[in-house]
Amino acid sequence: MSAERIVIVGAGPAGLSTARAYRACGGEAEVTLVGEEPLLPYRRPPLTKELVRGELGAHELAIETEDWFAANDVKLLRGARVTSIAPEEGVVTLESYVRLPAETIVLAAGSRPARPPIAGAEHPDVHTIRTLADSERVIAALDSGQRAVVVGTGFIGCELAASLALRGVAVTLIGQERLPQLARLGELAARRIAAWLAELGVELRGESSLAAVHEGRIVELDDKSRHDACAVILATGVHPRGELAQASGIQTSDAGAVIVDAAMRARSAHGNVLAVGDVACAFNACAGRHLRVEHWGDALGHGEVAGRTLAHGDGCWEEVPGFWSTIGAHTLKYAAWGDGFEDARTVSAPDGSFTVWYERDGATVGVLTHERDEDYERGRELIAAGEPAP
Ligand SMILES: Cc1cc2nc3c(=O)[nH]c(=O)nc-3n(C[C@H](O)[C@H](O)[C@H](O)COP(=O)(O)OP(=O)(O)OC[C@H]3O[C@@H](n4cnc5c(N)ncnc54)[C@H](O)[C@@H]3O)c2cc1C
CATH class of the missing domain: 3.50.50.60 (FAD/NAD(P)-binding domain)
Structure with missing residues (x-):
């Protein structure tokens, strides 16, 4: 070139x-x-x-x-x-x-960051997190004991809810799914994430949709309930x-x-x-x-x-995409093509570590691990090779 x-x-x-x-x-x-x-x-x-x-x-x-x-x-x-x-x-x-x-x-x-098309989402006091300045604004808006409402139970929303709770902030986390990331990761992983959030005192409100934000700090849900907060943070995708x-x-x-x-x-x-x-x-x-x-x-x-x-002139992208997320003290590693799976099979150990293998058409298409790095590395190889999960 x-x-x-x-x-x-x-x-x-x-x-x-x-x-x-x-x-x-x-x-x-x-x-x-x-x-x-x-x-x-x-x-x-x-x-x-x-x-x-x-x-x-x-x-x-x-x-x-x-x-x-x-x-x-x-x-x-x-x-x-x-x-x-x-x-x-x-x-x-x-x-x-x-x-x-x-x-x-x-x-x-x-x-x-995407803001949902609802009344009040564009209010200047409603936060999103993409930049250092965004994160510093959220931190500055919240003292220990004050309440934050985080909207969105993707990784960004779950991480932020957990980290704010560890700062002593009272957090309500709103998600449309019954459990965080249920469709993306499956039942076991979603339950684990919900349990980690609960341990930190995060109040999780699943199956809830945002209806409006009033004055930048009062969240109204589709069931008409209202939730006052010192800071409302939208973690609703990008x-x-x-x-x-x-x-x-x-x-x-x-x-x-x-x-x-x-x-x-x-x-x-x-x-x-x-x-x-x-x-x-x-x-x-x-x-x-x-x-x-x-x-x-x-x-x-x-x-x-x-x-x-x-x-x-000879670059070529062929890596299996992957990322990690830390929710409180718990780290998840996830590698996947990211466009769906048919079966999710979980292997968990008494020490709390677990692996979820995702398959489609008999091939591994994803792996999610908590404290099982060897499975994560093996999973990446299986995904790349299109081989079945172990
Ligand atoms: C809060 C947060 C936590 C995350 N945590 C994880 C994680 O744990 N694990 C993980 O794998 N991923 C994580 N991610 C995702 C990861 O950070 C992004 O995938 C990554 O930053 C994308 O890199 P990028 O260079 O494509 O874009 P960006 O990091 O968004 O950088 C793009 C830059 O371009 C600038 N820009 C845009 N338009 C213009 C313009 N017209 N002129 C000049 N400059 C411009 C932007 O201001 C920005 O600085 C996280 C993301 C966020 C926001």
Whole structure:
């Protein structure tokens, strides 16, 4: 790929990893990483975990130091938002109207929190968590003993509810499913997560839907019950930030993610455009289909593939996607293609550790483990090989 000047839009893990891998592969083009946040690229996973629990400070989150950027000749523009890309002209335009020449554009814009379409969800006092600033606002809004309502029982909602409870905050967690992540993970895992939350004193209200938020702090549910809180936090999913691609005619999925091949190349009529991380819907060569994942490790992995594609033209994404989540003191590891299963079989031990094997058409399509790393690693191999679960 011709790549005299590479501009990477988005300074999260996927963007940074692209720059890092490109240099590691010997790429010598000029590289500019543009990020709208004012910070060095930083780790998001602690924003609902160690940071909230007070175990890590904001200054400990950076992925690389300033020195790394200088030593690797990667120009980092912080607090700079890209407003448009024109691959056919080879230009990336910033909000400040600065135009950056770019023979190659890498879209690494991540995703933004989704707010449900109900009255009051857009109120400025209703929180979401994506950035360090978001997390700090939530922490500042809640003293010990005060009440928070967290809406959404996905991993972000469960982690945040547990971490806030450990800070002494009284937490009500609202979810549409009977148990957290029942459809995604199956009955046993969902029960375990519910039990871990209960141990921490989190009040779980399943089978409940948000009807409205009043004045930014009173949650009304579909059963008309009202729940007052000092902070309401929506953890109701994310949308990929594919709008720059859409506006420049690059193919996106129905969900708005940029469709890329296994080398992370987008389908663009003109110019070299790649997409990585949460914003990408990438072809996984091992799965044989496009997948969209929202995982830290896969954002880094996409970047490694893109860096290789840019330097040598032969990057290929074939890893089984996977992530971890920590709910209070309990860590779950999950690897899966992520597009459904037919059977879930659980192996649990008296010490509380467990593994859930997920199968479809006789092949392993996912594995979830708690304190059973050897099963997790074995599971990844079985998923990649398309073999049955043990
Ligand atoms: C609170 C939280 C906890 C998480 N915990 C886990 C976990 O435990 N395990 C796990 O595997 N995953 C976890 N994730 C998911 C993981 O963090 C994401 O999948 C990962 O950050 C995606 O990386 P990315 O680089 O694609 O996007 P992002 O990390 O979102 O980075 C994209 C960056 O691009 C910037 N940007 C966007 N548009 C523009 C523009 N137009 N101009 C300039 N800059 C722009 C954004 O501001 C952002 O800084 C968590 C996510 C969150 C929010």
